[in-house]
Amino acid sequence: MLYGIVGVVLLLVAWQWGSAAVGSETALPSVPSVVLALGTLALETTFWGEVAVTFGIALLGWGIAAIVGVLLGVFVGTSVTVRAATRVVLEFLRPIPAIVILPLVMLILGPTPEMSVFLIVFGVTLPIAAQTAAGVESVDPVMRNTARSFGMRPAEVLWSVVLPGASPYIGTAMRVAAPITLILTVVAGMLGGAPGIGSSLSIAQLAGRTEDIFAYVLVLGMMGLLLQAAAVRTERRLLHWHSSYRKGE
Incomplete structure (x- = not known):
């Protein structure tokens, strides 16, 4: 924590020095x-409404993507046929940035x-699905065969063996996806006019209010830290039983 505070102080000092060197507000x-x-914005009720809307959209999208991604990843990871049939399609779609489809989504x-x-x-x-599929594939076949030898049905093997074995992969995917949801929410507001901080940031840019732009950037940085901290804490709380997380303790 001490090193973190020192890093923040050094960043602020470098920022202030750069502002004085440039000599232009x-x-x-x-x-x-x-x-x-930032203090002026914090006194406005509309600002807090924008923060709430941005958080709400990010969390809703994150939740839907988690459900769809995990289900798709389990489906792909548990079937050799499905994996072979979808590998090319998934690898083709995964590198495409979401911003590419923004004009089409705005039109609709x-x-x-x-x-x-x-x-x-x-x-x-798709990143969540790919990570989930990798986690499912990594489960030791001996564990699956042992579960089947004890008479467990496929659904029981999936719930009691496969998903717990793949849970670290799923947890990592969810943690990595958390800040990306916030980024996409802001991009949708800046370029697509969707409600939230992104739209206000775009308006401040058009109006030439540089101080407000940097204030919004600070707010987004703090929101990202909170979201990432919440994701990490949730991951550790839900997966505290796993050996990889017990070693970290």
């Missing part, structure tokens, strides 16, 4: 001016929260 505002702008759904949620689901479902 419109190019790089000083730290006090951005803090003042418009600048709405639904557009942001769809963009998030498209952006993180």
